[in-house]
Amino acid sequence: MSDIPQELKYTKSHEWVRVEEDGTLTVGITEHAQGLLGDMVFVELPEVGESYEAGQDCAVVESVKAASDIYCPVEGEVVEVNEELEDAPEQINVNAYHEGWIFRINPSNPDDVDNLMNADDYTALVEAEEH
Amino acid sequence: MPYIPHTSQEIAEMLSVIGVDSIEQLFNEIPPELRSDGLDKIPSSRSEMQVQRLLTEKSMQDGTPLCFAGGGAYEHHIPAAIWEIATRGEFYSAYTPYQAEASQGTLQVIYEFQTMIASLTGMDVSNASLYDGASGLGEAVLMSVRANRKAKSKRILMPATVSSVYRQVVETIVKHQDITLDIIDFDRTNGTIDICKLKQQSEPFVALVIPQPNYFGCMEDVHSLTDWAHEQGAMVIGLVNPVALALLEAPGNWGTQGVDIAVGEAQPLGIPLSSGGPYIGFMACKQKLVRQLPGRIVGRTVDLEGKSGFSLTLQAREQHIRRSKATSNICTNQGLMATTTTLYLAFMGRDGLQKVAASCVQNTQALIELLKTSPGISFPFGTSVFHEFVITLPADVEQVIEAMAEEDIVAGINIFQYYAQDGLENALLICVTETKSTEDMAFFADTLNKVINDLTGGAQ
Amino acid sequence: MTQLNEAVIEDKLIFEASDFTRKSSSLAPDIDVDTVAKSLPEHLLRKSDLQLPQVGELQVVRHYTSLSQKNFSIDTHFYPLGSCTMKYNPRACNTLAQLPGFAGRHPMAHSSMSQGIMSCLYDLQNMLMEATGMKQVSLTPMAGAQGEFAGVAMIRAYHDHNKDDARTEIIVPDAAHGTNPATAVMCGYKVKELSTNDQGDVDIEALKAMIGPQTAGIMLTNPSTLGVFERKIKQIADMIHEVGGLLYYDGANLNAILGKVKPGDMGFDVIHMNLHKTFSTPHGGGGPGAGPVGVSGRLQPFLPVPMVALKDGQYYWLTEDELSLSIGHLSAWMGNAGILLRAYIYALLLGREGMQRVAEFATLNANYLLQRFADAGFEIAFPERRASHEFILTLRKEAKQYGTNAMDFAKRLLDYGFHAPTTYFPLLVPECFLMEPTETEAKTDLDGFVKAMELILEEAKESPEVLKQAPYTLPVRRLDDVKAARELDLNYYQSHAE
Structure with missing residues (x-):
């Protein structure tokens, strides 16, 4: 069973979301997801200033054997992207929840984050998928 | 039976292993009402000698004009050694090099092909081939739109000095992507793009196609055209004849920045006319566009002992992985033609x-x-x-x-x-x-x- | 021997053998380049370096001959790649297609000067119509994917012509080739993925739920990519037709049914054929192919041009002048004419009798292999089903027990002198091998292949590391694909610029 930190929120499409002190949301893909995809070779980042709806694809992570869309977990505007991933996409493999973060958004509606899964629900989802 | 080596003894043994009495039984999952063995309109099998005679007659029927x-x-001279080597069974009857370790020959040839095309066009990277020049131009147009996803416009400026057949093919390929191909007229006195009419374009556009030499054999003023399109914030697609590039400036060096995508037909490099095919489209681009490039790409890497080797790379762009979001649906390309092109350029130097x-x-x-x-x-x-x-x-x-x-x-x-x-x-x-x-x-x-x-x- | 040789002669790229002071070619005309260049506009002349290798003729011959020897191929190895139909490519097809009268013909030569090749193409059109049960065939698509594009574009043209523009979706099974969804998108459609049941058939209930006035069509391969015949094809065809959609047949697996069932009889409206599979034209290390399309009567007006037609004893190019609703041109001329010619020659050699034997012996070989593998303790993905011309093994048990995945088995097979089957496709079956032996393989080679797999299974049990490090005997050991993608080296001169 892979690492699923309690303090984060999750989506069905395997993104994690951290609520920062300033109300912005940091987004990445989970430890479980990076394990499925394998060694990352490229990350296509969203553009800062661009707005996305919840569930809209806004980035792509690419491994040798797969390319996977990253969906915006809630509606909002991208305020920062992790440019280090351009040269070191493997950060997602090394530490999915910290150095491997992908982008930060300013949510249109801060309450939207409450609709995302908590760690227990996500754990159940991963367990169900593994069967 | 042509090309079937089974003896009746072997057939009997195989059926017995499977546990059926006849080959016919192997088709028992096909609903009987769908079955049809009728191939009445197909002629009876002929021996190789008979077919050789028939085909020789047909080939000579129209002379050699x-x-x-x-x-x-x-029509260019094709060195005799090219097809001797290209049709070696190891090249001719190999599949796409998905098992890299068992395909180092094909993979290295493609890497050399990519290098030669990049060198010829003055671009950074090339793919492993497209079907032909015309469909390659269609792919280049799609690529330019893809690389400019944020642009509101999906308008391509397509000079009338591009072969009309090529323009028809591009139209067929891009017509379901809401792309507009606006034809730019030519100057009646010199057969090149009418610069005045071109510069009257006030609406934004994604890319300008520049043929060199153009369909009339005339040479476009590629440097000023390239710079003008770039000043408008558009991309440039250079459509070039590879033989002409031995003397004419490479598209990578047109104007101050060079074109963004170079594309063309490599048939002149060692491939017979053969009534129109198989030919080979080539496509090269700037490094920053490499992930938008359609088709296969070979990269150099190392094996687990650190020895240099080659494998298909950036496959996540392609249909077998990316499916509906792939850069193109292309799968089979013109591999053997890439081999002949590489051989031609190696022999000619x-x-x-x-x-x-x-x-x-x-x-x-x-x-x-x-x-x-x-x-x-x-x-x-x-x-x-x-x-x-x-x-x-x-x-x-x-x-x-x-x-x-x-x-x-x-x-x-x-x-x-x-x-x-x-x-x-x-x-x-x-x-x-x-x-x-x-x-x-x-x-x-x-x-x-x-x-x-x-x-x-x-x-x- | 090889080892010693490697110690003194390095594997080189052709560029590393180049020397620009070498002048030895007899292949180019004798001409003073600079004088001629002066006649061209000075500002358009090439000023940048033209870095093409200068190598002697023998050295070029030896370089590429030596490279060819690093390949597996049908001519040298058993090559059971599922879905690829790696059958024997008869040499006569190549030799005759390269006769000077064919090879030297310009595509714009007047049709009065092209009657020979046109008669071949015309006959091929007719033979393919008969073999598939379709009303008309157009030969121009240059590969399977282009045939798919032509097919879906015709479906779209048909609906557009009927002003039926609410049809925005194409249904594609989850086991389909990636080209299917990619093609549907190129034609401006949304892709709806259809699930498969545990018997490998289309999930009819799921299909029912997704069809309607928005359905433009469905793309199916039959036998499917799972190596089994879709038994409810007629019911599926009726369901799709009832809601006004059309059926597309992906001809990737036509080898399995040639002379046994015709796509036209199954209810398909449009099909493509991969002549580089069923009709044995060479794969050439990735191409060229040929992907002719066949249609039922209602799609006939939309076929891509040109086609070959016959009038008053003369063959002529049938173009959009006669077929005004055509989806248009897909290539500058007649597609991969030289490949079509090879397929025509193959069809003549096989004839009616030979064609019927194709599906029979492809199916016999596949079912024999399947049973041998089942007997050897391998897990068959659809054990209840009859194999078509191919079938799937799943190595999930071996992956779990020994830590050796399908790729490890594949790489070890190379050491035993067999090309690996298709791995990790279809994506539905974990750790899968899709195996297609084709009709031209002899029983002894199939037996040898089974033996190799049995030995590898033993190795997996005893010393799994042997598999994980394989191959050992090929020109290179296992390659680092991650490095290849992260540190792109696609161009010698760019990556090795001094």
């Missing part, structure tokens, strides 16, 4: 390719000189050309072509059919490559004069 047609397919190109230019000018004295023939776009030129005839162009065919000459291409609206009445596009001798050209000119004389009743 002297060819002065170009227009996207060019830099000096050889330059000599072939120079010989084409020289021979073309030689035929032009001969035709200048022909009564009734004119050169609507002048004679500053690479290895093709347009003449207008004082007789019906189709009749001239047919009469020349009677004399075993492919006279050229009737381009009046494509440019009927543009005043190119009875225009013929003629190509002369290094394959034509002085005698061939004299025969062409004499025959053309005679044919015109016959058709015009000596009025010329």
Whole structure:
């Protein structure tokens, strides 16, 4: 069973979301997801200033054997992207929840984050998928 | 039975292992009402000797005419060694190199191909081939739109000096992507893009296509065109003849920045005319666009002992992984043609390719000189050309072509059919490559004069 | 021997053998380049370096001959790649297609000067119509994916012509080739993925739920990519037709049914054929292919041009002048004419009788292999089903027990002198091998292949590391694909610029 930190929120499409002190949301893909995809070779980042709806694809992570869309977990505007991933996409493999973060958004509606899964629900989802 | 090695003893053993009595039983999951064994309209099997005789007759039926047609397919000398090597079973009957360790030959050849195409076009990276130049141009248009996803416009400026057949193919390929192809007129006096009309374009556009040399054999002012398009915030797609690039500036060096995508037909590099195919499209681009490049790409890497080797890379762009979001649906490409192209460029080398190109230019000018004295023939776009030129005839162009065919000459291409609206009445596009001798050209000119004389009743 | 040789002669790229002071070619015309260049506009001349290798003729021959020897191929190895139909490519097809009268013909040569090749193409059109039960065939698509594009574009043209523009979706099974969804998108459609049941058939209930007035069509392969015949094809065809959609047949697996069932009889409206599979034209290390399309009567007006037609004993190019609703041109001329010619020659050699034997022996070989593998203790993905011309093994048990995945088995097979089957496709079956032996393989080679797999299974049990490090005997050991993608080296001169 892979690492699923309690303090984060999750989506069905395997993104994690951290609520920062300033109300912005940091987004990445989970430890479980990076394990499925394998060694990352490229990350296509969203553009800062661009707005996305919840569930809209806004980035792509690419491994040798797969390319996977990253969906915006809630509606909002991208305020920062992790440019280090351009040269070191493997950060997602090394530490999915910290150095491997992908982008930060300013949510249109801060309450939207409450609709995302908590760690227990996500754990159940991963367990169900593994069967 | 052709190509089936089974003995009856073996068939019996195999059926017994499977646990059925007959081969027929193996088809028992197919609903009987769908079954049809009828192939009545297909002829009975023939021996190789019979087929050889039949095909030899068919191949000789139309003679081996002297060819002065170009227009996207060019007759060049093909070194004998090329096809001897390309049709070695190890190249000819191998599959796509998905199992890299068992395909290092094909993979290294493609890596060398990519390097040669990048070098020839002056671009950073090349893919492993597309079907042909025309569909390659279609892919280039799709790629330019993809690379400009944020742009509101999906408008492509497509000069009328691009082959009309190519424009038709592009139209077929891109028409379901809401892409607009706006045709840019040409200058009636010199046969190149009408710069004034081009610069009147006020609406934004994604890319400008620049052919070099263009369909009429004329040379576009590629540097100023490239810079102008870039100043408008658009991309540039260079459509180039690879032989001409031995003498003409590479698209990667057009203007101050070079084009963004270079594309073309590599048939002139060692591939027979063969009624139009198989040919090979090539495509190269700037490094920053590499993830938008369609088709296969080979990269150099190392094995687990650190030894250099090659494998398909960036496969996540492709349909077998990315499915509906792939850069293109292309799967099978023109692999064997990439091998022949690589062989051609390796055999000819830099000096050889330059000599072939120079010989084409020289021979073309030689035929032009001969035709200048022909009564009734004119050169609507002048004679500053690479290895093709347009003449207008004082007789019906189709009749001239047919009469020349009677004399075993492919006279050229009737381009009046494509440019009927543009005043190119009875225009013929003629190509002369290094394959034509002085005698061939004299025969062409004499025959053309005679044919015109016959058709015009000596009025010329 | 090889080892010693490697110690003194390094594997080189052709560029590393180049020397620009070398002048030895007899292949180019003797001409003074600079003089001619002066006649061209000075500002358009090439000023940048033209870095093409200068190598002697023998050295080039030896370089590429030596590279060829690093390949597996049908001519040298058993090559059971599922879905690829790696059958024997008869040499006669190549030799005859390269006769000077064919090879030297310009595509714009007047049709009066092209009657020979046109007669071949015309006959091929007719033979393919008969073999598939379709009303008309157009030969121009240059590969399977282009045939798919032509097919879906015709479906779209048909609906557009009927002003039926609410049809925005194409249904594609989850097991389909990636080209299917990619093609549907190129034609401006949304892709709806259809699930498969545990018997490998289309999930009819799921299909029912997704069809309607928005359905433009469905793309199916039959036998499917799972190696089994879709038994409810007629019911599926009726369901799709009832809601006004059309059926597309992906001809990737036509080898399985040639002379047994015709796609036209199954209810398909449009099909493509991969002549580089069923009709044995060479794969050439990735191409060229040929992907002719066949249609039922209602799609006939939309076929891509040109086609070959016959009038008053003369063959002529049938173009949009006659077929005004055509989806248009897909290539500058007649597609991969030289490949079509090879397929025509193959069809003549096989004839009616030979064609019927194709599906029979492809199916016999596949079912024999399947049973041998089942007997050897391998897990068959659809054990209840009859194999078509191919079938799937799943190595999930071996992956779990020994830590050796399908790729490890594949790489070890190379050491035993067999090309690996298709791995990790279809994506539905974990750790899968899709195996297609084709009709031209002899029983002894199939037996050898089974033996190799049995030995590898033993190795997996005893010393799984042997598999994980394989291959050992090929020109290179296992390659680092991650490095290849992260540190792109696609161009020698760019990556090795001094």
